[in-house]
Amino acid sequence: MSIDSAQSNPHRIVIVTGPSGAGRSTAINALEDLGFEAIDNLPLSLIPRLLDGRPLSRSVALGVDVRNRDFTTKALMQLVDALPAQTNADVSLLYLNAREDVLIRRYSETRRPHPMAPNESLQEGIRRERELLGAIQSRSDIVIETSDMSPHDLRDELTTLFAAQGEAGLSVLLNSFSYKRGVPHGVDMAFDCRFLRNPHWDPALRDLTGQDPRVVSYVMADDRFSAFFEKINDLTDLLLPAFHDEGKSYLTIGLGCTGGKHRSVAVAEMMGKALANKGWQVSIRHRELERRAKPGARDT
Template identity: 35%
Template sequence: MTESTRHAEVLIVTGMSGAGRSTAANALEDLDWYVVDNLPPQMLTPMLDLTQIAAGALPKIAVVVDVRGRDMFAELPAVMRTLRDRQQLRSIFLDASDEVLVRRFEAVRRPHPLQGDGTILDGIRRERNKLASVRERADIIVDTSSLNIHQLSTRIVDLFSDEGQARHTLTIMSFGFKYGLPPDADMVADMRFLPNPFWNEDLRSLTGEDAAVRDFVLAQPGAREFIDSYSEALVPVLEGYQRENKRHAVVAVGCTGGKHRSVVTARELADRLSNVAGVAVRVKDRDLGRE
C-alpha cells in the first residue's frame, strides 16, 4: 500500500432522509471528492480495498450511506469502528427538525422510506431511532432546518474545501438568545452578564462592529477577563479536537438580540484564537441585522 493510499481521506455522509444528503454529495463532488451514493455499509471495506489499485488517484472519497440500505444499514456503526483503525475516516450527519422534514416530503409528494402504512411523521420517528447511535458518533452534525440548498452547499464548501495546512476549522458565531440557540453549536457562551448597549441611546442603533460599541462592551467589569479566560480555556479543547480528528466546531456567543455584546465578543475571541496552530478561525453573525 502506498503512502498516498494509506492516508486517503474518507467521509461518510449520512443523516435523516430529506435533510440534504444529495445536496451535500453534489457539493462534495464539485470539490473534487469521489462520491459514491447509497452504498450498503458491508461494501465500504471492499470498496476501499479496491481504491488501493488507484495508487493515490482517489485521495478524497465520500460515501453516502443511509436507511435506503434497509436492514444492512444497522451494521454501519460496527463497520465505521473497524475502518477508523485503518483509514482516515470522518462522518457528517445531516439533520433537520421533524416539522421541516414533514414539509419537505409533502412538497415533493413522496413518502418517507420508512413510512410504511403510517404517516410521514411515523417514518421520520422510526428513522430517528435507527440513526440515534450514528448521530451520536458523528464528527460533524449540520442542522439544515433553516438552510436552503444553496446555503447548505455553501456550508459544505466551508467545511471541506482545502484550508491550507489547517487541521481544524473553528466558527465563532454571534447570535441572539431571543431567536433561539444555534442547533449546531458545540459550545455556548452567554454575554448577557454585561450591560446591554441597547439601553444607551447613543449606541442603540449601532452594532458590535462599531468602535463605540466595542469600547463600551470591553470597558465593562469582567468583559476582558471573561474573554481572556474563555479563549485560554478553548486552546486545549481545539488541540484535543485536532488529536481526535474532529475537523470543525462551532462556538456560539450569545446576547439578547445578537447585535452588540455577542458581536464584539465573537471578534475578540477570534482575534485571540487565530494564532492556535492548525486552526482556521471564522466569524459568523447569525442574527446581526435582524432588528
C-alpha cells in the first residue's frame, strides 16, 4: 500500500484520518482538487458497499474520524486490511498529526465542543482522541506532521504525494487577496487589480463582494478591463500548457486588490470560469472573504 505502487494501478483509495484540528478537512479538499472523489464522514460499514459494483472511474478520498457513526480503532484497521482484496485500486491510510498545543489553538478557533469531551475540557478531549488514534498512526502508510504547516503547505505536500502524472494533470488555484495583508505564501504568479475602478466607492456596492453580479458588471465596465482580462487569458494560455509539460502539478495564481473584497474576487471568479471552460482543473480561494467569515474577524 505504498505511493510507488500507484504507478501500476489506475486509481487510488486514500483514507484520511487524524485528530481533530490536524488538517483533515484541508486534506480532503486538496485531494478533491487533485481529481479525487471526496467523501467525508461516511460510516465505516458503508465504505465496502460504496466500492461494490463497477470498477472505480477515478480515485477516492475518504475522510474518517471519531465522529463517524460506527468508528472504532478495530473497525478502521479491519477495513484497511480488507479493502485491497475488494478492489484493484491502491489503498493508502493517511494520518495527519499535530502537537497538542497546536491542536488546542486550532480547535479553540472553531468554538465548538470537542467530539471526545463535549462536557469536559478541550485538553481532555484532545488527549482522549490521541490515545484512541495512536494505534492507527503506527499502522498508517503516510504520516504528515502539520504543526508548522499552513493550509497551503499541506496542499503542496499532498500534491507532491498524490498528483500522479497523467492522472490529475495541472491543478490551478486562484487566490484573491488584499495587498494590505500581503501576497499569500506560495503564489507562483500574481496580477494586480488595483488599477480597475473600485466598487468600494459606490455606496450601493460597498457591502457586496466580487461574487455579486452587480459588482462584476461594475468592474467589467472599466474601459481597461477587457484588454487586461484578454492579456491574462493570453498569458495563461501560453504558460499553463508549458508548466504542465514540465511536470508541474499545482499552480497558484494570485489576484490582488486593496481590500480583497471586490475587484480581485470578481476577476478570480471570471478567470476561474474561463480556465474551467478550457478544460483546466480549477479551484478558487478568496482569502479575505474567508477571514471575514470567521467569528470575531473585523472588516478593514
